[in-house]
Amino acid sequence: MEIKFSIRRHDPMDRENPGPYYREYVVEAAEGMTVLDALLKISEEEDPTLAFRRSCRSAICGSCAMTVNGFARLTCNLQVIPEYEKMGAMKIEPLANHRTVKDLVVDMAPFWEKMEKVAPFLMPAGGSETNQVTIEDQARIDESQRCIMCGCCNAECNSLEIDERFIAPAASAKAWRFAGDVREGHQAKRLERLSEEHGIWDCVRCLHCTQYCPKDVKPLKQIESLRSAAMKAGVLDNPGAKHVEAMADSVERFGRLDEGRHDLQDTGFLRSLGMIPLG
Helix, strand or coil: CEEEEEEEECCCCCCCCCCCEEEEEEEECCCCCEHHHHHHHHHHHCCCCCCCCCCCCCCCCCCCEEEECCEEEECCCCEHHHHHHHHCCCEEECCCCCCEEECCEECCHHHHHHHHHCCCCCCECCCCCCCCCCHHHHHCCCHHHHCCCCCHHHHCCHHHHHCCCCCCHHHHHHHHHHHCCCCECCHHHHHHHHCCCCCHHHCCCCCHHHHHCCCCCCHHHHHHHHHHHHHHCCCCCCHHHHHHHHHHHHHHHHCCCCHHHHHHHHHCHHHHHHCHHHC
8 A cells, every 4th residue: 555655854964955844755555554664664774864763662761752643652562454444644743842953863962951950869758667568559551651741732732832941741740750759759849840831720720631641641641740749748839729729718708710710819919910911
């Protein structure tokens, strides 16, 4: 079955034609061929200048994440024929919300910088005599440990699209892996940092991170766990926590959300005045 691939090309080092532009390739797709198989076939048989990342080809390393027909996917486990029959096209682009280095290769440095900010390692309490963890305790962080750092969730994140400083779903999920660990000795400090501006409260709950995660990490669920833990730990001096408190207070007092009163409690009187033009 011949299938036409439309691939976004972009080479900032090419002075004559840097792009971006789309180039079409025709691939003879066999049953079971993956998108990554097709890209390798194009690279080996037709155009060796096509740049893309890949490694394990087993959906373990996360290297081959790209945008396929508008959505972030792992190309090593996405079969060509079913995808083409479903979408009627094969359009391959680099991950969104990432700077393109060349063709389908993106700059992952900001991804790793965000990951570094959440201190992705355990800081156990001093003097602890045991490292025993119950099955129930482990279950709380199991999902967050599935992450393979592919970047699909960040590519689909609406908050990151408008604010590149947002901590983003991948780092947030990794943060819960350690903040939610019963052996962690600095949970409060972690939660305070995560509750700062551009942190966990800037998530708009679009659910795209959870929808397109290839490993079912459920990043939004991990962000909700961080928010809940932060409020229980008394980390309340931030707009997100104040918003939740104001909403809960309104429902408790009046049985419904009093939007006028809620805005005053949420943002304060002076800040509310500044929002009058928006009305």
